[in-house]
Amino acid sequence: MAIIEVKDFSWRYQSYIGQENPYTLKDLNFEVNNDEFFGIIGPSGAGKTTLCYALTGIIPHVFQPSQGKEAENIKGEIRVFGETLTKVEKVKDEKTGEVKDKIVGMAQTAPRIGLLLQDPENQFLRMDLLHEIAFGMELLGLQSDEIERRIKEALEIVGLGALWPVAGLIHPSELSGGQKQRAAIASFLALRPEVLILDEPTSDLDPEGKLSIIKAIDTIRNEYKITTILVEHNPEVIQTYADRVLAIDKGQMIAYGTMEEVYSQMKLFMDHGLYSSDIARIGYYSDIKYKNRVPFTIDEMLTSIEGKKLNQFTIQDGQAQQNGEKIIEVDGLNFWYDDGTHALKDLSFTISKGEFVGLIGQNGAGKTTISRVVAGILRKYKGTVKVMGKDLRDKNVVRNIPEHIGYVFQNPDHQIFMRRVYDEVAYGLKNLKVPTSEMDQRVKDALESVGLGGKVNEDPMFLGKGEKRRLAVASILALKPNVMIVDEPTTGQDFRMSEDIMNLLEELNQKGTTIVAITHDMTLVSEHTRRVVVMYQGRAIYDGPTRGFFSNADLLDKAAIIPPLAVRLSHAYVNKNKGTPYYMNAKEWIRAISGKTITY
Amino acid sequence: MSNTETVKSAVAQDKYPWSKYTLGIGGGRKVTSTQYTLYIVQIAVIIILSYLSVVMLGPLSFSGISFFYFVYPFFMVFTEWWGLWGILAAYIGCVVGAGLMVGLGIVPSILYSVADLVPPLVMFIIYRGFLGKMGIDPLFRDLTDKQIGETKTHRGMAWVWFILINVVVLNLISAQLGIGIEYQLGLVPPSAYWYYWAGWFVGDAIAMIIITPIIVKGLTSLVERQGLVNTGWIT
């Protein structure tokens, strides 16, 4: 039985000045069945969040268009639980007798539909954990003992049960991102929703944290019969849990059906820049079929290529250039935060000119801390840190760090200050007192190399998400740093954007810029970096070639890192066929199976 | 059809692109919780900016007066966007951010913050009630833009009014009120009165002149495009 029905639904955000916006959602038709796990996928900017808002009634009941604009901005109908949620009807005004457009339908879907947002910070609305979870029930007007019972139970389900005795004393700033996200799930569970909509709930978490949250959701769903709608980039998650999938791009449906039906349309995935799994990509590019479709799992792939002879080719690992000029030298580094957390423990490593290093590890392993110490942002450390051979203890060295180390932050919105792309890139150069004549050239070169050469005069505010990210890279690039530290370059971006940005970094690396990438995305690490420094609880537990790390199962386990599917495939394959090399990524596998060398 | 016609005729009556921003109550619809959230958030922003104004740039002395009270242009612009809520933000921001949080003591904070409440209030009435109808944009966009939509702006006149009202007259009132109250409370030494007064006046004036164009250029179109600017006092 369908619990949500979307019929020819279109929506556009009202434009208050200038010309009309395009439709964010266009002619959508689909149904979500009772008790199913429904996946929604699509590239960045496809309208996935808007769709979630529409399914909860926030659009158009909260974000209302102006009077008289209803019919042009909203088309079609959405029904939930067999009732109309959203529809525009002509209604006769009883006083004036005028016929007017009016948005009709149930205005409030809570608590029957819960909506979990992407940013845990924005949905933690109270000042302590206890009241955060109690909030929805207070609004419902439940009895105190009932509220208490449900809070206890909800905390238990999401794995925060140990916090119950002190929940009233826990301030939001004392919870990590993952814990906040769990708290948000708990707050909806306590409301006993029939439908739970999750909009990329795990995009800020490490792969382990992601999996544990998704697993928790799946358990709850089975136990309480909650229909679940999940928006997610990660193909492995959707393929493991989703019954049916809807794919959208630019607000329009591009695929809809069971998980297998949707994920076997590989061409569509590549065309629209959607994330597909390594296995599916290997299958697609090297024409391997499993029951007339691309294989999805490792087992399916192993069955499909059983007995097939793999091509031999020399793996080029681009030897780590340890002999080059030393750019960053860290020796015996210890760092404590003000609250006493020992974030870095006896850390030592060296980064030389021309390297492309991945800095990986779980959330809280110390990746960001180390990069901020090296960038001169955190200063109270013990040990030695040298940049270009100069000790960071010297205040003058610290002040001049931006000339040597470029730090590209995670959220581009936080690092764009100016109202013109040109000024944005020139901002840092002005700070470094670069002469105007040279500045102009450097700005243009930097913009050119990230492919924004044609947008010199535009307002960064109107750039797309991927373009903003590239602008942030350009603004650092123009400073011509010796090394660029890139913090989570691909979070929340689709496959195409992630590949673009990583290809850009690789290109820059080939032109001589040393790059250190901090990332959770192991697929990117396996495809692009040649050396990894693996952090675990403040220590570096591995420092060496990327392949060496991924081929060592014990190390992977110790670092609590889940390797990409292609690597897991290698492990499974090597177990059966001893002596085969460990292929690290889909590209190598494709080459091994079909002999083709491809770029996405 | 009749609907679109009425909309069109309403547009035709608008003399300027900003004619919809008046001294009415506003909107007509009930204030939604999303709107309230926005108003609450901007109050919080003003609190933090007030605090930073005083702490980062060094207090003139113990009095909550910063040599560059750079939050001043922020709450003035916010008031033009969000009416009564901006005025509330100016007051609360001053009490909490530039008063309590920098250790001014609760009673002086509550009293001297009136000096930050009056200028946005008066400015809102003058700009939305009178200057708007005379061709000066209440959202200050004509300080930086030669053209808003199809309408050419009078940049010279905009600056003259801006300096006269915001930088001189309201600032005089604000300085007089603020230092006057602090003096009455015994927080200002009698013979240092004019030093404090000048610090207040000059600091606010410079901040107003330098920063208002930056805010207007940086944020106004963002806010207006999303339909977040209040048409009247409340919404």
Add this chain to the structure above:
Amino acid sequence: MAKEDAEARTKKEYVRTFIFSMKVGTPVEKLHVITKALMIVIMSIVALYMFDIPISKGGPDIAGLVFLLALVFVLLGLARSAKYLVTSYLLLALPVLFGEFFWWLFFDRALPGPTIPFYIWPGYFPIGISTVLFLVVFFGLYYRMRSVMWPLIAALILWFISITPAFLDVYPYTWVAIKTGGLFAFTLPSASVTVAFGKVLGYGVLIYTSFLFLLTTRDTEIAGALRQLKASFRAAFFAALMFRNLNIILIDYENIRTAQRARGAEVQRRNILARIVDLAYIAIPLVASMIKRSTEMGVALYARGFENAKKPVDYKETKGISYMDVIVIAIMVGFLVYTVILGHTIRALI
């Protein structure tokens, strides 16, 4: 790992307040927020009154102000926040208070009464106890800290403190210095020293009562207190949401400032004007991101059923008024009546 964390936290001793934290279960923590607010309002009013008593009526009530200041410190001590306070705000406030003393001395010289000489260079060369003190403190601290600046400052402050009483004839100057002849001197009404001293004590009371409130009040308590003052559920919620946002804004502010620094904002020494413009440039993305956040918070509110909630209930929102609160309020009101309304001084009691 996450589990260990959780278990460690179940034994929570300290609780987050507006700034820093306080110990759970202390008398100050148990006080109701309304009581605390009333207490600091009354203490501010009394302080403002005490330091403004005109010279003709005996001048500022120094004894009363010292008593108030002591009271604030006792309360801070009871909240067990004092450690944090001493390391940060107490020290930060000292230079301000010190500066204020001279500020008042120089700008408040038109007072009647006898005058005392004031030396720019008093003409004393510090030899004797003060020098020994200076050297012992300096080298003692240097030996421990291995840096010059802080020991020097500490030693200089001690030197100043040791030499001051000699000028006020508490003990003979020969104990601490030899006389070489003054360089430049002028006279001050002796009353202005009292006034300046009174002002500094009063400022101290104002500053530390503010911090007392911020250090010992939890953001959650505000919502509860508003509910007890008969504010609607929604109004109380939005008031509390403001505090939640302060927290988020500070996170964003730190991020943006770090990004600005990484682009060389501090490479060159900058004049004050450039620094203001930099602050404005931080504020622009800050405001933009907060507007975006406010929209999402609105959505989160809707998703919990805020929009159409018929009869919201309170769950452990409020804290009862205990007999302690009644006693504290009674004492405070009594104090207010005794000093400000009846015009008595604490001085007169001693």
